[in-house]
Amino acid sequence: MKERTLTATVEAAGLLRPHAEQVYAGELAALARHDDGMRPPSWRLSPRAVVTYLLGGELADGTVITPKYVGPRRLMEVAVATLATDRALLLLGVPGTAKTWVSEHLAAAVSGDSTLLVQGTSGTAEEAIRYGWNYARLLAEGPSRAALVPSPVMTAMAEGRVARVEELTRIPSDVQDALITILSEKALPVPELRTEVQAVRGFSVIATANDRDRGVNDLSSALRRRFNTVVLPLPASEDEEVDIVTRRVGQLGLTLELPEVPSAAEEIRRVVTVFRELRAGVTADQRTRLKSPTGTLSPAEAISVVTSGIALAAHFGDGVLRAADIAAGITGAIVKDPVSDAGVWTEYLEAVARERPGWADFYRACREVAP
Numbered sequence: 001m002k003e004r005t006l007t008a009t010v011e012a013a014g015l016l017r018p019h020a021e022q023v024y025a026g027e028l029a030a031l032a033r034h035d036d037g038m039r040p041p042s043w044r045l046s047p048r049a050v051v052t053y054l055l056g057g058e059l060a061d062g063t064v065i066t067p068k069y070v071g072p073r074r075l076m077e078v079a080v081a082t083l084a085t086d087r088a089l090l091l092l093g094v095p096g097t098a099k100t101w102v103s104e105h106l107a108a109a110v111s112g113d114s115t116l117l118v119q120g121t122s123g124t125a126e127e128a129i130r131y132g133w134n135y136a137r138l139l140a141e142g143p144s145r146a147a148l149v150p151s152p153v154m155t156a157m158a159e160g161r162v163a164r165v166e167e168l169t170r171i172p173s174d175v176q177d178a179l180i181t182i183l184s185e186k187a188l189p190v191p192e193l194r195t196e197v198q199a200v201r202g203f204s205v206i207a208t209a210n211d212r213d214r215g216v217n218d219l220s221s222a223l224r225r226r227f228n229t230v231v232l233p234l235p236a237s238e239d240e241e242v243d244i245v246t247r248r249v250g251q252l253g254l255t256l257e258l259p260e261v262p263s264a265a266e267e268i269r270r271v272v273t274v275f276r277e278l279r280a281g282v283t284a285d286q287r288t289r290l291k292s293p294t295g296t297l298s299p300a301e302a303i304s305v306v307t308s309g310i311a312l313a314a315h316f317g318d319g320v321l322r323a324a325d326i327a328a329g330i331t332g333a334i335v336k337d338p339v340s341d342a343g344v345w346t347e348y349l350e351a352v353a354r355e356r357p358g359w360a361d362f363y364r365a366c367r368e369v370a371p
């Protein structure tokens, strides 16, 4: 299941969560070596090589590029092509569909730097998108270039890199509007210094927004027109979802240095089956109608259920991932509302899990921890 070893530098630094460009430094360098495609100004790789980085592949010398995103190739091509134009990219989708993940990997592949990041919240102020001041210096010396604190967006403009704005639609709309000038004029005025920062070629913005939070309607139409939107879907098939969860669990286990746990495959498939059936409101054989729980059951939740299960199995179990290690995690993921979700989950266990061949251990383990 573990498909690669961490690079020595990442391992040595002991980082809990290294950036994409650190983890995949080797792959990015190999891609650059073999890349004979045309690179847009300031790009580290050609658009085609960026897509290979995202979706995986094999290079001429046999270097294997691991897939980061599992899903339709066309979506990634549209995303990458957008960044090669003067338009910004908006990744939209329900929670846990890899919006943040894709945005990080795109920035890493295009600019070699995924850290120019603005985290959008209802408290995000204009300074986070434009610039702020070092007040001690401002008071002592008056406004000067040295007293100015650039935002990640300003830095990206000056250096021709990709800036990331997470959860764009959580940012108050008057603050969002600060992006309009930046995206249409490609310049950020600094009236205090009677100057401006003009974007260097290669500058672009990748924003993410969650369509469950508050609608994309909160994006003013003036701003929306400056973005190309790519909607990231939930995994199309069960196999695809199992593939996503298996890969990510393997990678996380590696960075967390969890002991290798064999036969996780069976439990991963079971978690994915349960999630897909509950999401769809019907069993895979289309025979039994189900109620759906209130929370989202995306690959992201499945990944954390399985990872917690592996930690339990490794440290408190017999080192093999069993239904009992999954039961608490899956219950917690599904039962977000103690009343309605508990009912939905009990109904699923009784009507589906109980009767399903080979699921007796899972049924028993889940009943034991049921709320």
Ligand SMILES: Nc1ncnc2c1ncn2[C@@H]1O[C@H](COP(=O)(O)OP(=O)(O)OP(=O)(O)O)[C@@H](O)[C@H]1O
Residues within 6 Å of the ligand: 068, 069, 070, 071, 093, 094, 095, 096, 097, 098, 099, 100, 101, 102, 208, 209, 210, 235, 244, 248, 299, 300, 303
């Ligand atoms: N299609 C996919 N391919 C690869 N990984 C995926 C896919 N879908 C989900 N994941 C994994 O799910 C996890 C969560 O993804 P991420 O945090 O990017 O979701 P998000 O869409 O930003 O969610 P939110 O709206 O809650 O911010 C990541 O570890 C990511 O690798």
Ligand SMILES: [Mg+2]
Residues within 6 Å of the ligand: 099, 100, 101, 208
């Ligand atoms: Mg996100």
